[in-house]
Amino acid sequence: MKFFSQSFLYDDPWPIVSLAYFLRYPNPYAAHVISCDVISRHQTPAGTLVTTRLILKRGNLPRWFPQGMMSRAESWIIEESEVDPFGKVVRCGTRNLDHVKIMRVEESVEFRQSPEGKTLQHTEARIFSGFGWGLTKRIENHGLSRFKANLQRSRDGVSLILSLLRQSRLQPMTLGGESEFPMPHLENFQERDSKADSSSQPPAGAWGKLKSWFYPPRP
Secondary structure, eight states: OEEEEEEEEESSOHHHHHHHHHTOOSOGGGTTEEEEEEEEEEEOTTSOEEEEEEEEEEOOOOTTSOTTSOSOSEEEEEEEEEEETTTTEEEEEEEESSSTTTOEEEEEEEEEEOTTSOEEEEEEEEEEOOOOTTOHHHHHHHHHHHHHHHHHHHHHHHHHHHHHHHHHTOGGGOTTSOOSSOOOOHHHHHHHHHHHHHOOSOOOHHHHHHHHHHSOOOO
């Protein structure tokens, strides 16, 4: 078993970081995520929001892995989260549902508001393999290195969504907090879009990155 733990501090407040985390798919840094669906959601008597999502991810098998052992390099992931708007804490756990004998990855993430008004993210991961054939440690080491790389990409994706939320003034939709910015009128969006369409300059900023990813320029 391999264990990994890491903490990261966001400068943004907890409500907007929590919202960005749940809106992180799709984004250009998560092209391996094929689908993400909510399969259940309910409010507990304590006032917390519990959500279960089913995520399908695509991966790449290492060259040294025996051929024919897996029919496809895809995996179903179950994500179970609980949002406590009163304590300003989000707890989320994920684990893969298939290929568990080859490798099982259990991840836990917590977002908590710091005394300074920022957001502390703490991530832990446990990677297991019961494959045998002298490849157990090699599979676990490979899973650990992939997890570290994907964690940075996941953080980049959340940061991109944070930028989009700031630019689009979506903060009134944050979890457990009031908006610090007024919601712009619809005509302001239409005027901004018309100006953007008439401009020949390439898109800049977070909106430009996301737009160019969804709508790549024609050759």
